[in-house]
Amino acid sequence: MAKIGFIGTGKLGMPCAEACALKGHDVGGYDVAKRTSEHVTMFPTIKGLVEGRDIVFIAVPTPHDPLYDGNAPTAHLEPKDFDYSIVIDCIKEANEHMNENQLLVLISTVLPGTTRREFVQHITNPRFVYNPYLIA
Numbered sequence: 001m002a003k004i005g006f007i008g009t010g011k012l013g014m015p016c017a018e019a020c021a022l023k024g025h026d027v028g029g030y031d032v033a034k035r036t037s038e039h040v041t042m043f044p045t046i047k048g049l050v051e052g053r054d055i056v057f058i059a060v061p062t063p064h065d066p067l068y069d070g071n072a073p074t075a076h077l078e079p080k081d082f083d084y085s086i087v088i089d090c091i092k093e094a095n096e097h098m099n100e101n102q103l104l105v106l107i108s109t110v111l112p113g114t115t116r117r118e119f120v121q122h123i124t125n126p127r128f129v130y131n132p133y134l135i136a
Contacts, residue, residue, distance in 0.1 A: 001025055005049045005056040007090050009035045009042070012107065012133055013059030028053065046093045055103045056094055056126070059133070060086045062108050081111055084118050091122045098126035107133045 002025045006017040009029040014037060021027040021039035029040045030049040036042065043049040050056050062082040068074050087108055094104055104126040106119065115130045 002054045003028075003052055005029070005043075005053040006040070007031075007046055007049065007056060007058045007094060008060035008108070009037070009040065010059070010061070013057065014040070016057065016059065016107070016133070046090065047097045050094050050097045050102070053102060055105060056098065057105045057107050058087060058090050058094070059107050060090055062087060062110060081114070082109070084110065084114065088118065088122060091119055095123050095125050100125060100127065102126040104128045106130045109133075 004017070004020050004025050004027045006013045006027070006029045009017055009031040010033070013029065013031070014035065017027050017029050017040045018037060027040045028043050028049050029035065029037065030043045030046050062084060064082050065080045067077060068080060087106065087110070091104070098104060104123065106115070106128070109132055110130070120128065
């Protein structure tokens, strides 16, 4: 049985967390919004969540400009990337409290090249992988 954590327990994180818990794993979650689950133990801080976890998944929003919400064509607009500030904040906080025996997994949606450009410089303690769950 693995000890698994989820930073972000919204539309992506909570279903994944509950699926892991139903398979018998010890699963904890953290979210800025108050969330509850019969299967996932919720923590009030990222620090509390990551302590002692084998794997920690980051499943937080990567919002985009409202003009790119899919309601109208965008070919005439300048390309815009997602806002990665929430991901970066979570990576920094998790990194501070994790160690080399733990694995940090980003499952939030990001564009190709973003992991190397925006995230890896903030990860010095745990091992890290990007494993996108494309649900949009």
